[in-house]
Amino acid sequence: MYIDGGHHGNEHLGTELAFLVAEFYIEGWVDGDAEAVEVLQNTELHIMIMLNADGNDLDSRWNMNQVDLNRNYDHHWTTDETASGDGPFSEAETRNNADYMAEWMTDADLYVTMHTGTWILAYPWGFTGEMPSDWEMFEHIRDTIHETIDADLPVRNANAGIYPTHGTSRDYGYGVMGFPTFTFETDDEQFLLGTVQSLSDRLSVELEVMRYLISNVWYWRARLNVTSMEVTPGGQIELHVANLGHASTENASIQYVFEESMEVLWQSENFTVNASNTSDVTLDASNLSLQPGGTFALHYQKRVIDASTFVHQPIDEKMVEMVEPDKSGWLPAPGLLLVLLAAFGAAGAANGWPKRRFSGTIEPDDGENSSVDGTTHDAHL
Numbered sequence: 001m002y003i004d005g006g007h008h009g010n011e012h013l014g015t016e017l018a019f020l021v022a023e024f025y026i027e028g029w030v031d032g033d034a035e036a037v038e039v040l041q042n043t044e045l046h047i048m049i050m051l052n053a054d055g056n057d058l059d060s061r062w063n064m065n066q067v068d069l070n071r072n073y074d075h076h077w078t079t080d081e082t083a084s085g086d087g088p089f090s091e092a093e094t095r096n097n098a099d100y101m102a103e104w105m106t107d108a109d110l111y112v113t114m115h116t117g118t119w120i121l122a123y124p125w126g127f128t129g130e131m132p133s134d135w136e137m138f139e140h141i142r143d144t145i146h147e148t149i150d151a152d153l154p155v156r157n158a159n160a161g162i163y164p165t166h167g168t169s170r171d172y173g174y175g176v177m178g179f180p181t182f183t184f185e186t187d188d189e190q191f192l193l194g195t196v197q198s199l200s201d202r203l204s205v206e207l208e209v210m211r212y213l214i215s216n217v218w219y220w221r222a223r224l225n226v227t228s229m230e231v232t233p234g235g236q237i238e239l240h241v242a243n244l245g246h247a248s249t250e251n252a253s254i255q256y257v258f259e260e261s262m263e264v265l266w267q268s269e270n271f272t273v274n275a276s277n278t279s280d281v282t283l284d285a286s287n288l289s290l291q292p293g294g295t296f297a298l299h300y301q302k303r304v305i306d307a308s309t310f311v312h313q314p315i316d317e318k319m320v321e322m323v324e325p326d327k328s329g330w331l332p333a334p335g336l337l338l339v340l341l342a343a344f345g346a347a348g349a350a351n352g353w354p355k356r357r358f359s360g361t362i363e364p365d366d367g368e369n370s371s372v373d374g375t376t377h378d379a380h381l
């Protein structure tokens with residue numbers, strides 16, 4: 001996950017929160033704090049405390065070129081915004097921040113950018129009043145924060161909760177990188193300066209919100225888990241799948257693959273699994289051909305937003321049940337059937353499917369010697 005602070009050099013409480021988050025986990029690790037240790041053992045936490053160092057030196061919102069860095073990102077960039085720069089990513093700070101995300105953060109499941117000037121945790125979008133594609137996840141986070149941390153902290157989409165903005169790092173992080181993103185406006189008193197101690201007291205609720213977002217990062221995407229899968233080669237796949245994450249996925253499919261080479265032999269049509277929900281799906285498998293060594297995997301997008309990345313996840317073979325195809329007149333000759341069953345049997349044995357329903361063999365009635373080793377024949381149904 002990624003956190004940055006100090007896009008605006010005069011928003012000290014925002015920069016301070018980025019610092020406090022880093023301090024919490026670093027000192028917690030040293031002290032053996034269970035929460036900090038668990039987070040750092042299981043997640044990669046990247047924190048850029050102060051993006052606009054020149055602006056911070058000058059106590060200025062702008063950078064050295066008098067550009068508003070949080071209007072300079074390549075996402076609906078426009079000259080209609082004040083001081084948005086000569087073009088998208090015209091500034092070294094924004095260009096490098098985006099490059100850092102692209103190089104190190106492609107798989108991030110959280111990006112929080114720290115500001116101050118009002119008090120709100122704002123999710124996308126800024127450029128439009130429309131709700132983000134992953135609104136369920138953002139509303140889940142809003143409700144949980146209100147129930148467990150602070151009922152008064154506004155958690156809203158930025159366009160309505162702050163004001164319309166274009167070219168922000170939050171919209172870029174969500175719309176281009178596909179991360180769940182938030183702008184944390186930490187306080188309505190923008191210019192306060194004080195000792196670290198008084199600021200950490202003042203930002204205690206905000207730090208608690210950050211700890212909640214970080215500790216639960218596992219949930220900020222779809223997490224599919226196949227609980228049963230019945231495969232009828234040449235027929236269909238009956239799938240029962242749970243989504244343990246708080247984001248929906250609309251582009252999930254089953255792939256049949258050679259896992260080592262990642263060669264995709266077959267792919268189902270797409271299906272949807274809603275956040276924190278289960279789906280029963282029937283997929284057309286009429287052109288699925290089993291092969292020795294082939295295995296099944298889930299292929300799905302982490303979130304609904306177009307930019308979010310896909311994950312490839314092998315399906316536990318214990319969940320896969322092979323069903324004997326209906327033999328009523330769908331095969332041209334018994335000889336072929338024997339080859340097909342042999343191929344299925346070999347594939348099943350190689351994969352250790354425990355619930356195979358194949359039993360016995362069928363003798364070819366034409367006297368040919370058909371290969372039954374299953375290694376040299378593809379089963380095309």
Ligand SMILES: [Zn+2]
Pocket residue numbers: 007008011070114115116117
């Ligand atoms: Zn700001």
